[in-house]
Amino acid sequence: MTGFMKMLRSRKIAIAGICFLLLLVFMALFASFIAPIDPMEIDPANRLLPPGKGHIFGTDNFGRDIWSRVVFGSRTSIVSSLGVVLFSVTLGIVIGLVAGYFKALNAPFMRIIDVMMAFPSLLLALVLMTIFGRGLVNVILAVGITYLTRTTRIVYGMTLKLKEEVYIEAFRAAGASNMRLLLRHIFPNLTSPVIVQATFTFAFSLLDMASLDFLGLGLPPDIPSWGNMLSEGSIYLVRAPWMLLIPGIFIVLTVLSFNLVGDVLRDQVDPRFRHDIKGV
Amino acid sequence: MIPSLILVSIIVFGFVHLIPGDPIQILLGDLATPEQVTAIREEMGLDRPIWIQYVKWVGGVVTGNMGNSIFFSQPVLSVIGDRAETSILLALITLGLILVIGIPVGYLSATRYGTKLDQTISGVSMGFASIPTFWLGLSLMTLFAVKLKWFPSSGFPSILKTGDWTNIRYLILPAITLSAPNSALIIRLTRASMLDVFKEDYVRTARAKGLRDSTVNILHVFRNSMNSLVSALGFTFAGLVSGTVVTETVFSLPGIGKLVVDSVLRRDYPVIQGVILCIAVLYMAINLLVDIAYGWLDPRIRYS
Numbered sequence: 001m002t003g004f005m006k007m008l009r010s011r012k013i014a015i016a017g018i019c020f021l022l023l024l025v026f027m028a029l030f031a032s033f034i035a036p037i038d039p040m041e042i043d044p045a046n047r048l049l050p051p052g053k054g055h056i057f058g059t060d061n062f063g064r065d066i067w068s069r070v071v072f073g074s075r076t077s078i079v080s081s082l083g084v085v086l087f088s089v090t091l092g093i094v095i096g097l098v099a100g101y102f103k104a105l106n107a108p109f110m111r112i113i114d115v116m117m118a119f120p121s122l123l124l125a126l127v128l129m130t131i132f133g134r135g136l137v138n139v140i141l142a143v144g145i146t147y148l149t150r151t152t153r154i155v156y157g158m159t160l161k162l163k164e165e166v167y168i169e170a171f172r173a174a175g176a177s178n179m180r181l182l183l184r185h186i187f188p189n190l191t192s193p194v195i196v197q198a199t200f201t202f203a204f205s206l207l208d209m210a211s212l213d214f215l216g217l218g219l220p221p222d223i224p225s226w227g228n229m230l231s232e233g234s235i236y237l238v239r240a241p242w243m244l245l246i247p248g249i250f251i252v253l254t255v256l257s258f259n260l261v262g263d264v265l266r267d268q269v270d271p272r273f274r275h276d277i278k279g280v
Numbered sequence: 281m282i283p284s285l286i287l288v289s290i291i292v293f294g295f296v297h298l299i300p301g302d303p304i305q306i307l308l309g310d311l312a313t314p315e316q317v318t319a320i321r322e323e324m325g326l327d328r329p330i331w332i333q334y335v336k337w338v339g340g341v342v343t344g345n346m347g348n349s350i351f352f353s354q355p356v357l358s359v360i361g362d363r364a365e366t367s368i369l370l371a372l373i374t375l376g377l378i379l380v381i382g383i384p385v386g387y388l389s390a391t392r393y394g395t396k397l398d399q400t401i402s403g404v405s406m407g408f409a410s411i412p413t414f415w416l417g418l419s420l421m422t423l424f425a426v427k428l429k430w431f432p433s434s435g436f437p438s439i440l441k442t443g444d445w446t447n448i449r450y451l452i453l454p455a456i457t458l459s460a461p462n463s464a465l466i467i468r469l470t471r472a473s474m475l476d477v478f479k480e481d482y483v484r485t486a487r488a489k490g491l492r493d494s495t496v497n498i499l500h501v502f503r504n505s506m507n508s509l510v511s512a513l514g515f516t517f518a519g520l521v522s523g524t525v526v527t528e529t530v531f532s533l534p535g536i537g538k539l540v541v542d543s544v545l546r547r548d549y550p551v552i553q554g555v556i557l558c559i560a561v562l563y564m565a566i567n568l569l570v571d572i573a574y575g576w577l578d579p580r581i582r583y584s
Contacts, residue, residue, distance in 0.1 A: 013403065111283070111284070111287065112287070114284065115284055115287045115288050115291060116291070118284075118288055118560040118561075118563045118564050119291075119556065119559070119560055119563075120517075120518040120519070120521040120522045120559065120563070121518065121522055122521075122522035122523075122525055122526070123521060123522060123525060123540065123556060123559065126525065126540065126541070126544060127295050127296070127299075127544070127552065127556065128295075130299045130544050131295065131298045131299050131300070133300070203410070207410075207412050207413075208522075210412045210414075210415075211412060211413065211414060211522075211526050214412075214414045214526065214529075215525075215526070215529060215541055216545075217544070230412070230414070230415060230418075234414070234418050234530075237418055237421070237422050237426075238422065238426055241422060244415070244418060244419070244422075248412070248415040248419070251412055251415070252407070252410050252411050252412075252415075255410035255411075256406060256407055256410040259406050259409065259410055260406065263406070
């Protein structure tokens, strides 16, 4: 942790990233407090208002307040990205550990994982969304599966290396069970790279989910999410560019913040991970 | 390679058949009688057991026949072929932009390591990697096509059919959109892999014997950092495909990416299957080539 602080001091921009993320969490937690106007309230008389008094970021095509929708949208975005991270990391750790540790299991699992990697992430998510249908849990699953492969590969690779270490041999000779070796002696050594991977997964899954929303295969259109706001904004891009601009800026800043923090973490955890862009 | 291909084909086939919704019903509309639906279903072989459909499909694929598109009633291959021109041209222009921007800028960043310039490049490239593709596309479209009218805003009239090379202007904005996040990745990758090589003993030796900086940088450092760049080709391709789906939809380009999105919405099974299979096989082929190129670039790696 102290190393992380030192690293942070040398990269002031990453502090800005952390501040923005904290602000975002604050926004999501106290949404109704920060944005008193109901994000779903339709007001046809005041549609497509430019940013100004009363509506600080203007209104959309239904006269809904954009600031409110951005604030409530931050909830959706954080929850869904967090869901993707939890899903892909948990399952990735389990599959990666088991496939890496037990020789008999590594071919069947990894063959499937490798083949899944032959499908570009958005294309895979697109097809999965068509199977599952639109919805929050479905988006999390569809995008989560595409990131699962990357996490599994990292955990698998590290487990393969770690299980040959002398200290593992020593513990095994001392009579430690497989379960104990996996959980107490291999797993703790994986946490740092997995945390780094989780940070990037958060960032990139946010982008992927926004793309799915835009293609009309993400969240149901009535849920205020940044991707849905962009999707609606794309129809009015000439008449009401702020509909596109505001949620877009929030997505960019969030993804950028996660990338900045992830970069610092990665350099901190292991210099060898420095060029492992996007964790592939 | 062969077992993986079989697995890919099973996954593709399985996925597409899990998609809910009846393609025949969508094709015929709500007014079709049940008799008509049954007749067409039998004609297309969709009433047979699933594994027979799979064997028939794979048998066809091996002989170059991917079945007929339900929507276009044309062979899938010719539907894909019709749209290949747009996507291939877009990919080539994009790849050109990525290499022309990514490698020199990454090189500059690595050779000026730790300076203001390096920090600026790192910051800007990370910014570009954080922008949603479609948002960038829409913004560029609003600014350069709608407001300034420098470029056409959407569509792409085929160059092969019209013979008009100036149509390439339709692809400029999409290519810029698509290359932005990918150039950012290549910049970071070039920089990181060059920085790794800088630490090597032979680089110090080369400098110690009095070679010029630029000679060492290009012949010793950059040459040896190419391995990582080549190995990145695989996921650059995957990133390009994902980006193409979005970019072609934003700019309404008649390409393969838009074909996938449209086919998904139309439940056109054979086309979805065909496109996804082609992309997965292409991806595997690229990775195979990468492995071969790896051994060729780095003589220490030899495959037995």
